[in-house]
Amino acid sequence: MMAPPRTSTAAGLVLCLLALGPVAEAADRREARREYLEVLSLWSQGSRDRAVDRLAVALTDSEGSGRRTGIDRAVGSTARRLARNLGAGALLPLALLHEEVYARQAREPRGRASGALRPALELLSIFEAEAKTRDDRAVVSALQTSLAGRMAEAHVEVASLGLTRSALRADPSNRAALFAVAVSAERFGDHAAAVRSLEALLRVDPEHRESRLRLALNLMRIGEKDEGLEELRRLVSEGGREDWIAAVARQELARHLIDRDEIARARDVLREISDRRLRDPALAVQTAFVDERSDGGEVEDLFTALSRAAATSEAPSRTLYLRAPNDLLEELRRDLLRREQEWSSRLDRFLRDREPALSGR
């Protein structure tokens, strides 16, 4: 009997390996899907930190491997299946989970956030495609704004702005998105665009003070000084409100008067400040400056005010203006969390009833 040729043995081995490849990939995908569903289950049952930890670790460890492709596919297929069975709103808990994972990764010192951002964005685009009702579109818009806010915090500003604009297309009255677009435009020096967004916001929410302040300053920068000054005057004359917004309004009003050499009027504007706000170094220094320009004031007062400013942990008003705290975004996130509660329990029931992969957990 003749021994089989060696070449045919090698070819057989190669064929075996080629046949085993897809088998291994399929196993990876199954494993990735099971893992993803477990994470979703933890999230929907309220073990949010554990869910975020597990997904963050899974995304980081699997980056660039077949398992990662499996997770990405699981995100897409699970989202579509949930939307088909429960409605588009069911994607809300998933979107918030991925946003949370991204936010966690973005806070890490070494940039691992982009790996978490891809599925978060993918999920939002599926949600956008599945959203048929006005209410769903408003939720998509809110989720886009919220994720964009996280991206802005991570200094991914251009992409953040793009996503915020998508949010506004989905819901043109989204106040947090209008505010974010305005702040971004202002940072890029596009004051006219900032004015447009702020005016749109104030049509929806006329009393939003931070937007009124920003509108005033941006109006002044595009040459609409009278209108801007009028708004600043209104902000400082609203009795009893000496928050950082009033403080900045006061500083800018005084600054305008100083530029026009109306030192006495600038002094009047600053004199009305309550003692507490003099812990803000900008107000202390500006007060000292106008006092000196009008041949008055005591150096000792400036020293005392600076000592007080050094003793406080409050962020100065001008820093807060730069940070643009966006209370509207916080409000929007609270609203999303409220809506999510209902969807989480429905998601949990669905996963229990319909996912045999989780039956052994």
Place this chain on the structure above:
Amino acid sequence: MTPGRLPRLVVAAAVVLVATPSPISAGPPYEGRPLREVLAELEEAGLALVYSSDLVRPEMKVREEPTAGSLQGVLEELLGPHRLAPEIGPRGRILIVRRTARPIEVRFGRPIPGELVTNRLEVALRVHADEPVDRVRILVDGKQEAVLTKPPFRTAVDLAAGDGEREVTAHVEGGWGGRGRASVEARQYQVTDSIELVLRQLFVTVAKAGRPLRGLTEEDFELVEDGTRREIVTFGDGDEPLSAAVLLDLSGSMSGVGCELALAGARAFLSRLSVADRAMVLAFSDRTLAVTPFRSSREDLSAHPCPSPHRSSTVLNDHLYAGLRLLDEETSRRVVVLLTDGADVSSVLDMSDVLWKVEQSTATIYWIRVRDEGATFKSAWRGVEDNRLQEELLERAVELSGGRIVRLEDMSQIGSAFDAIVDELRAQYVLGYYSEQGASGEPRRMRVLVKRLWVDVRLRETYRDD
């Protein structure tokens, strides 16, 4: 009030006390109420106070509503008028003890020693007290001429006609028992023809091959004001006392190692000042981090640890103005040493405002510029172009003040930059001359010629009349 006033062993507790916000805004006014009742209220609010009924007697009332921003300040104000003081005791308790009267520091701004005065004597005093000042008595040749009860401690005294030395004395009495005294001699002369003269001082740096040139005498200098030669009436070298405002930018990229190096450099700078010099430190980022009063003693910067690293913007213009303004009350040669790695981001003052101040002031500004990348950023407050302008104006301010920019390649050179500035200040010549008082606000152009070859001469070339 600073934590340094409390015993060293209890600095940690003192920091808590200083940092604890005052509860005064929440409660009813204290003024006029029995002291014991107010202290009991503070105890209820969680303060562990220990005092004896001999010291805090039932008839004691709160004399004035406290205004301090910290709990320590409030306690000082409540207790001080009764000659009592808070002191940190064991386990964080606050003991109320009898106050030891602390000396009050008083210095004459006017007249300066040897100043020529006519029949009208201008008196200006700088008083540093850790307590309210009750009154300041001004005596000329032992006779009381004026009593001042609140700042500014300035007045004018009419003297009887005559010539000769006049001893001017100030006695300061603090409301909490502190006392202070200072004297100065002025020379009175009779006016036969009226021409108003102002004694001015010029601080001149002479360098050869980039190094300060020492050993010059009065004869080596020629002084020209607005094209007119002026006689040099006083001449001094670098031993002239100085008052330095050390401004440290500890924002953003200056945090961490940069901050440690900055504080080490400032510490070394302060340690090289002489006993006659005075200095203060103003540390800032997007906020005021620390401010110390001008002191003759060396400031212990260990009380000002570096803030934890975080992204923060820089409020440079406002703090530079503040440093210059705080120097106004100082009577010796005024110096600002500014350490910063970047341009202003969010000050309320524009650098053109600071430039105005630089024109009014006589201070010399040294800018230790850690990196020189130029302003290429923008924020909600300013665009790139405006930021560039701010930097250019700061460079102009330094030049106008007669100071210079010390450029550093990296932060490790901070210490040597501070050293170089001390060396330069110690080698500076101080020329005094009489100038005719012109119309207010008129700038005076100064030129100093040095009769040596190949030397660089630097001074503030423009002054404004007071």
